[in-house]
Amino acid sequence: MTDFIKIENLVFDYIKNEDGHTIRAIDDVSFTVERGSFTAVIGQNGSGKSTLAKNINGLLMPTSGKIYVDGLDTSDEANIWDIRQKVAMVFQNPDNQIVSSIVEDDVAFGPENLGIDPTEIRTRVDEALVGVEMYEHRKKAPHLLSGGQKQRIAIAGAVAMEPECIVFDEPTAMLDPKGRKEVLEVIRKLNAKGITVLLITHFMEEAAQADKIAVMDDGVLKMVGTPDEIFLRAEELKALSLGVPPAVDLSMKLRERGIEVPEGILDIDEMVEYLCR
């Protein structure tokens, strides 16, 4: 697989107040996201993971370092709209990213901005809404829907732009467990269709479903690896107050007691299946 997003020595400073005092949100981070992959970035609040997400599609500009999206440099003004079309974004608060008071009009907002032909927009909107299972709600007002439904509309809005990659900035943080499950299912489905997914989260269970996990702490990239590799370093994760998913925790405890549990069991269902065999 080829690299779709390449982050090289990214540094980002926030200006705290008028006298120019700065806070370093991201400190010398380098990593890559492969085309078609599902990558999770996990970290505590204030670890810089959301700032990282906003740097990727040029909503924020690096203080130093470079980000390349499909070979395009984000710090070059001329590339910015191409990059935003390639990398769509879904944000944390479902209420604050829906522009229109009718579901289908909101999904059409992105393609309309891109100057797509109206009949083509219609097809894209319908397909995107079917994809997130919100087609029957297309004429409704977003404020009458649940958080999970609103978030799926926001995802449909991103999908309708036909991006190659979608960055999810803590999309489930404000949802109830049911909404979280729905949204995560949609994310996995999109990834299966070939869309590169970058999921920013602070839920280890969600990160466990990715191909690759990047752990951030205090603006620094602490670990990168497959979920199996990352969860082997449970002690280090605990030191970053991140903990491992319950199933991984259980298998470690079982191993301590001398019960053979293979590595790679990441969720409760797999664990149940293994133990009952």
Next chain:
Amino acid sequence: MAIRDITLGQYYPGSSWIHKLDPRVKIMATILYIVALFVVDDFIGFAIAAAGLASVIIISKVPLSYILRGLKPVFLIISFTLIINMFMIKGEVLVSFWIFEITREGLRTAIFMAIRLILLIIGSSLLTLTTKPISLTDGIEALLSPFKKIGLPAHDLAMMMTIALRFIPTLMEETDKIMKAQQARGADFESGNLMSRAKALIPILVPLFISAFRIAHDLAMAMEARCYGCDIKRTRMNGMKFAGRDVAASILYVLFLAAIILQRVLM
């Protein structure tokens, strides 16, 4: 709180003939109707105007009770106008008590003013009741676009209106949340006189403004992420089309206006 009951400016979903009309036609019709209400100056004229409005209401299939609910918040203004006009206009005295006098001219002006206001509010709320907010702003944008030449940002104005309409329920929820949070900590919004109640609103407004700015910031990011403001000319999924029914409606409407003007000239 009664803020949730306000029907003024809300859309009533439907698929009537009126709902389907081109928003440009409806906006122009509403503006002309308001002008016509100020041309009219006797009962027959008002009767024609009211009959026109009534037929539109019937065709639109919006329940009358729903429309009348929209009058509630402006009831105070109507009664105030009624009373002021009734007592302040000099003329032939009908009734007098203490320092007040009700004159024939005063009564006439007061009643006409009240009818005018009621028709005006119903007429304009019918526009928003039968037009999707998004088509309404599209219509306004289209009607304002000739002024783009003199530098009027028609599109930005329309987008601002769309967003304002979209965020009314969000901000209401936010207000509700803030009020509940403060009531939970012992704030009292329901007792006391008008002054103390107004003062109690300040601690609501400050956090409400802060959260409105936060929402605006988030939304701006989300819009930029979806390529709003890029150099490509925007397209619309549901473009406006001036259809046969719009021509028919326009002709009928011109006849209606002609009737009002004729009546005024002849009387």
